[in-house]
Amino acid sequence: MNEQLPALVVIIPLLFSFLIYVMGFIERRMPYFLLLLSSALSTLFSWKLLIKVIKEGPLSYHIGGWEPPWGIEYRVDHLNGIVAFVVSLVAFLVILSFKERIEREVEPPRWSQLCALFSLQLCGLLGMTYTGDVFNLYVLLEIASFSAYSMVAIGKRGAEFSAFRYLIFGTIGACCYLLGVGHLYILTGSLNMADIVTLLKNLPDSSALRVGLCLLVIGIGIKMAFFPLHIWLPDAYSHAPSTVSAFLAPLSTKVAGYVLLRILFGIFNPSFPSEKVLLEALGWMSLAGAFFFSFMAIIQRELRRAFCYLLLSEISLLGMGVASGTLEGLRGAILHLINDIFMIGCLFTSLCAFIHQFEKEDLRYLEGLGILSPWVSLGFLMGGLSVIGIPPLCGFFSKWYLILGTIEGEKWHLLIGILVSSLINAILIFKVVEKIYLKHPHSVSLKNLPFAFLVSLLIFSVSLLVLGALASTIVKKVIDPWILTLGGF
Amino acid sequence: MEKESLLPLLALLTPLLGSFLILIFGENRRNLREGTTLAASSLTLLWTFLMLKALKAGYIPQKYLFELFPDLMFSFRADPLGMVFLLLSTSLWLIISIYSIGYMRSLKEHAQTRFFFCFSLAMFGAIGVALSDNLVSLFLFYEILTVSTFPLVAHEESLEALRAGRKYLVYLLSGASLGLFGIIYLWGHYRNVSFVAGGFVGEVKDWVLIFVFLMTFLGFGTKAALMPIHEWLPSAMIAPTPVSALLHAVAVVKAGVFTCLRVLYFVFEAKSFPTEFSLGLSLFVSFTVIGANLLAIREDNLKRRLAFSTINNLAIILLGALMLSKEALKGAILHIPFHGFMKITLFMCAGSIYVKSKKERVSELDGIGYSMPFTMGAFTISALGLCGIPPLCGFLSKWYLCLGTLEASKNWFLLIWLTSSFLDAVYFLPIVYRAFFRGKKDPKIKEAPFSMTIPLIVTALGSVTFGLFPNFLFHLLELVKMVISSVWGV
Numbered sequence: 001m002n003e004q005l006p007a008l009v010v011i012i013p014l015l016f017s018f019l020i021y022v023m024g025f026i027e028r029r030m031p032y033f034l035l036l037l038s039s040a041l042s043t044l045f046s047w048k049l050l051i052k053v054i055k056e057g058p059l060s061y062h063i064g065g066w067e068p069p070w071g072i073e074y075r076v077d078h079l080n081g082i083v084a085f086v087v088s089l090v091a092f093l094v095i096l097s098f099k100e101r102i103e104r105e106v107e108p109p110r111w112s113q114l115c116a117l118f119s120l121q122l123c124g125l126l127g128m129t130y131t132g133d134v135f136n137l138y139v140l141l142e143i144a145s146f147s148a149y150s151m152v153a154i155g156k157r158g159a160e161f162s163a164f165r166y167l168i169f170g171t172i173g174a175c176c177y178l179l180g181v182g183h184l185y186i187l188t189g190s191l192n193m194a195d196i197v198t199l200l201k202n203l204p205d206s207s208a209l210r211v212g213l214c215l216l217v218i219g220i221g222i223k224m225a226f227f228p229l230h231i232w233l234p235d236a237y238s239h240a241p242s243t244v245s246a247f248l249a250p251l252s253t254k255v256a257g258y259v260l261l262r263i264l265f266g267i268f269n270p271s272f273p274s275e276k277v278l279l280e281a282l283g284w285m286s287l288a289g290a291f292f293f294s295f296m297a298i299i300q301r302e303l304r305r306a307f308c309y310l311l312l313s314e315i316s317l318l319g320m321g322v323a324s325g326t327l328e329g330l331r332g333a334i335l336h337l338i339n340d341i342f343m344i345g346c347l348f349t350s351l352c353a354f355i356h357q358f359e360k361e362d363l364r365y366l367e368g369l370g371i372l373s374p375w376v377s378l379g380f381l382m383g384g385l386s387v388i389g390i391p392p393l394c395g396f397f398s399k400w401y402l403i404l405g406t407i408e409g410e411k412w413h414l415l416i417g418i419l420v421s422s423l424i425n426a427i428l429i430f431k432v433v434e435k436i437y438l439k440h441p442h443s444v445s446l447k448n449l450p451f452a453f454l455v456s457l458l459i460f461s462v463s464l465l466v467l468g469a470l471a472s473t474i475v476k477k478v479i480d481p482w483i484l485t486l487g488g489f
Numbered sequence: 490m491e492k493e494s495l496l497p498l499l500a501l502l503t504p505l506l507g508s509f510l511i512l513i514f515g516e517n518r519r520n521l522r523e524g525t526t527l528a529a530s531s532l533t534l535l536w537t538f539l540m541l542k543a544l545k546a547g548y549i550p551q552k553y554l555f556e557l558f559p560d561l562m563f564s565f566r567a568d569p570l571g572m573v574f575l576l577l578s579t580s581l582w583l584i585i586s587i588y589s590i591g592y593m594r595s596l597k598e599h600a601q602t603r604f605f606f607c608f609s610l611a612m613f614g615a616i617g618v619a620l621s622d623n624l625v626s627l628f629l630f631y632e633i634l635t636v637s638t639f640p641l642v643a644h645e646e647s648l649e650a651l652r653a654g655r656k657y658l659v660y661l662l663s664g665a666s667l668g669l670f671g672i673i674y675l676w677g678h679y680r681n682v683s684f685v686a687g688g689f690v691g692e693v694k695d696w697v698l699i700f701v702f703l704m705t706f707l708g709f710g711t712k713a714a715l716m717p718i719h720e721w722l723p724s725a726m727i728a729p730t731p732v733s734a735l736l737h738a739v740a741v742v743k744a745g746v747f748t749c750l751r752v753l754y755f756v757f758e759a760k761s762f763p764t765e766f767s768l769g770l771s772l773f774v775s776f777t778v779i780g781a782n783l784l785a786i787r788e789d790n791l792k793r794r795l796a797f798s799t800i801n802n803l804a805i806i807l808l809g810a811l812m813l814s815k816e817a818l819k820g821a822i823l824h825i826p827f828h829g830f831m832k833i834t835l836f837m838c839a840g841s842i843y844v845k846s847k848k849e850r851v852s853e854l855d856g857i858g859y860s861m862p863f864t865m866g867a868f869t870i871s872a873l874g875l876c877g878i879p880p881l882c883g884f885l886s887k888w889y890l891c892l893g894t895l896e897a898s899k900n901w902f903l904l905i906w907l908t909s910s911f912l913d914a915v916y917f918l919p920i921v922y923r924a925f926f927r928g929k930k931d932p933k934i935k936e937a938p939f940s941m942t943i944p945l946i947v948t949a950l951g952s953v954t955f956g957l958f959p960n961f962l963f964h965l966l967e968l969v970k971m972v973i974s975s976v977w978g979v
Contacts (some may be wrong), residue, residue: 328677390636391629400558403673419666426662430639434651437603438643471554480559 002048006061006074009045010127013038015121024112031115032341034101038119040096042126043087050081051257054477058485060132068132069195075132075158078482079266079334082474083258084129086338089347098243098351101356105241106154110486114154118247120147125255125350134181134267136376137259141177141223144255145170148248152240162235169222169232177335178217183212200268210274216263217278224256225312227289228318234308238361245304246352249311250345257318257337261330265486270325284324287417289316294424298431302361303354306428307347308388313421314340318415321402322428327483329405331384336398339467343386343395346460350379353453357446368441373449379457382430386464388422394467401475494543494719497565497620500536500575503529504616508609513599515602526605533616533675536850539578540567544971557625561682566622568684569971570755570822573621574747576963580741582612584944588837589731591940595846598729603640608732613614615740618747624672624682624756627748628665631712635661638741641732642725643765644761653724660721664711671705675756683753686975694762699766706770712745713807714800716777722800726792730840731791740797743825746806752824753810754976760813766795771811775805775905782912784854789850791839794916795832798875801909802828809890812902814974817893822969823959824886827874830952831883834871837865837945839938851920855928858901858921861936865924867949868897872917874952877910 015039020031051058058077062068076084095118106114124144131137149170153163185191187209188199203209218229225233233253237245268275288312297309318340321333353376358365370377386393399418406415467474509527544567545549554563567575589608593601614637617630621703635658676682683687685769689949695701707715714722722742736742753759759767778801785797802824809821811919840849842857843862858865887906894902935940959966 010859054637385636390632392633396560396629396632397660403670404677407674407677415670419670423663423666426658430655430658433639434643434654437640438651438654440646470556472561476559 003061004061004221005045005049006130008064009042009088010074010123010130012121013123013126017116017123020119021112021116024115028108028111031112032102035115035119036092036095038080039088039122041094043085043092043464045124046081046085046088049076049108050085051298051336053078053081054481059269060295064237069190069192072136073132073192073194074130075128075194077485079261080129080258080339082478083255084126086341087125087129087255088122089249090341091125091247092348093456093459094247094250094345095383097453098246098352099353099452100450101243102241102406104356105243110154111290114151114241114244117147118410121151121252126249128255129422132193133191134193134196137256138174138178138181138486140173141259142184144252145174145223148252151244151248152236155240157239158235159239162232162239166232166236166269171227173218173219173229176215176222180212180215183208184214187212189308193262193431195269205273213263213272213274213278217282220260220263223277224253224260227285227292227312228314230293233312234305234432235390237308238302238304242304242352242355245308246345246348248406249308249348250341253311253315254337254341255259255342257315261322261333261337264322265330276325279323279325282319283414284320286316286323287413289313290305290320290417290421291424294421294428296360298424298428303363303432304351304361305365306363307344307351310347310425310428311344313425314344316421317399317402317418320418322407322409324402324405324409326405326409326412328401328408329349331475331479332401332403333400334482335401335471335475338474339386339394339398340462342460342467342470343383346379346383346457346464347387348412349367349453349456349460350376353379354456356447358444360444363432365437365442365444366435367439369435370437372446375449375454375457376423378433378434378461382464383463386431388426388429392468393464394471395464397468397471455477490548491566492548492549494540494552496536496540496550497552497567498554500533500540500579500616501565501613501620503536504609504613508613511602511609519601520526522602522605524559526586526590526609526894527583529609530579530586530612532808533612534579534583537575541576541964542571544569544572544968545568553624557809560680561623561625562585562722563626564622565617565620565626566684567620569968569975570747570750571619571621572824572827573968573972574743574966575616576965577614577743577829578615578619578735580963581735581739581829581948583733584947585735585833585837586939587728588734588840588944589639591938592731592840592844595938595941596729598644600644600845601648604644604729607637607640608735611641611736611740613637615744618744621737622683624675624751626697627751628669631668631744631748632665634741634744635665635712638732638736641736642728644729644732645939646729650727653727654656656724657721658865660711660718662719663931664708667708667711669708671701671752674701681757684751687754688754688756688758689916689977690757693757694763701764702762704751706749709745709752710749710807713742713749715774715802715804715807716743718782719777719800720779721753723788723793723796726790726796730792730836730843733796734833734836734840737796739829742799742803743829746803746825749807750810756771761817767811767813771899771902774804774808774811777801778905779806779911779912782909782916783799786912786916788810789844789852791849791851791854791920792836794851795835795839795938798835798913798916799832801913802832802875805890805906805909808902808905809893812890812893813884813897814893815977816889816896818967818976819973820886820889820891820893822972823889823895823929823965826965827882827886827952827955830948830955831871831881834867834923834948834952835875837948838868838871841941841945844941845937846931846934851908851923854920854923856922856924856930857903857928857934859930860932860934863936863942863946865921867945868924869921870949871952872921874956876913876917880956881955882952882959885956885959
């Protein structure tokens, strides 16, 4: 069975999504447990794969036994090994927490539909990370996107419109990506990433290639909500059901971020003349984004919208690491990707728990939360402090590499961007902390916090500390081996 | 000689563990909670003394934990300079714990669990700063110290207190990011951030490097409340008095000064700076020395006046270090614990006066000396000490500072020291005068409870004892000589 692991990680959530939907007709509570099981299995298998990759090096899996340049190859290396593991682990933790929330938020007939969509989403995200084929990536991207559109649409008040807008933008993004793939295919005649890399080496620089690269980056840029292609995100995530935003916020944009890394460093590399210009532009856009999003985050009245902007500013930081184009910057970007999945997961799960207890999203209702609901407050505190990079939480470690990268590449504007946007984010976080711990509670009715939320939040909070302590190990065992395989570093 | 030892780790973990126990015991078991504070602080002091003993026996206790970044260890080392700061903060923590229990209970303060939890966590940060072996470990604890002090500053939860808390964060977090930039730049260029006597940077000629130094120095100087980035400190005086006493006269601000000393002598080589640059920096710091004292004269709120005096004394320490001579550095390092002992006494007196009479202004203090003779007696001793009157310990450090100034043949700076001491007298003596020579005894005001009076008498006696026997108990003078000989390579 060990040889089939790459396929299993992706196929299990796919098969489960059908099973979940069917079982929903038989027993209403069954879908949730099946969903939990599918994410648990994916986590377990992706962990096994990661260990195997670290021990034995990258491995290749041929879907249906077709040889690579023609058939679809799933290529598991250090980078996507860890991204897939982190994605499935965080998905498991989020799913673990929200059983009661789904049951309150969504009408019973929709339970099984929502759970099936979650599973399908997970399948898309994991597939996007493992696949070694640019067209297969497009297919999985669409699976993930379409399940996301429908999940968002389940929400109340304005969700349909936001979902529709998300769909329009998402489709434009997917089209751009597909066009980019078309360019690559015309130029190289191949869809396999590893194959494209070797073929590109002999290819002269041409405008067709440049346009192809730009299209790929713009397409993924929309999916990862890169400034100024972000406008769909705050609406979609804040109108979606709270469980859906807790699931999508940490995962979907980060997986798109991983794809960006794969394109810019795995397929192309910074020594391409066109990519230098692209990275420069990416740097300035991230810089503008970091300032804009941090500023937007502090003026929001609704907590969920504020966190959406915080998420966007974190993505801009990732962009800055990529744009610095140096070894340390790339290390930082990858570490930041991993840490950010946990940090944003922690914040949005706390948010989901908060909404579950209060049924309110206004910042005002945070007042006195430290007394009313200590565990949710802990989640906010740890996630928040980590996002602004207070040591010893993990956010500090990725920021370290990002800053080191900008210094190494002498990109001083990016350096200032990282430092200042972290400080602006600190305003939001300490506004929240101040409300939670230094204000008196309103007299509001408050529902009990389900035990599952407590467990999940506790694991999230501890994992932020553990990731900090493990930062050096992750860099040495996972990130550096991957970077070594790239040209140009 | 270094020797692997568990002691630094124990000294760190005790306050951390203590803070969580405090949280667990909570308001319902307040005696247990306060017992934990006392137990944690006395245990930490015990570990400190054991480390001191090891240091005297000739080896430096050291502990490696794990890698923070590839080739960068999370490690601790109780070297003589760190030991001075460690002795100061742990000994005063024990004393202030006793005092704060009396203070918080007399005033029936709210959220006492949060208070003691954050206090213990802040001490964890301060001890970590003292024991850290490299800039990055130090930065870790430096940030913990910043964040854990925020709820203490805003403890009162009034709008004014919240504003003070926000101001505190804005200043300190911005400062820390400048410092972080410096640290990462150094790591990027030298792949080394460990403290070495004499620095690892080598000779500084390059102006880029001077810029990096300046950013680091000013970044950490925010915590040392250098003017014009000092505004957070007087505002933070809205915190409960034990916080002002320990954290804003000793642990937090001295952590800033301590870090600056580390940067000056253990990361960079201050002696190798271009002369015009170090002179300019000295003048910049002198501006704070005089300016803070001038502002203190005008201040009527007792705690704010003390805060300006703190700013003055912190700048004195930094200026002493910038004189670049052996004796001046000796004076500067000695001034860290000496000023700590004297200033904490003054703050505890201010707190006792507030608890018993609700008076916060200097102009209201007429005749208070008759009602609270012990408190005001201790106040007088410490105030005189800060003015530099022999035989109190303030005299000793200032003596070395002046000697060092002459040694470095920067005679003009003598004027700064003398003016500053004169201004000290200008704003401290009127308080003493009001307390003992004006007004009548107010029969309603009595001495504060023993748990508050005894600590302040102990610290006041301490400042006398250190003046007469600088090696008493803590072996401060010996430690300082060890630092000097390591830095100057004698």
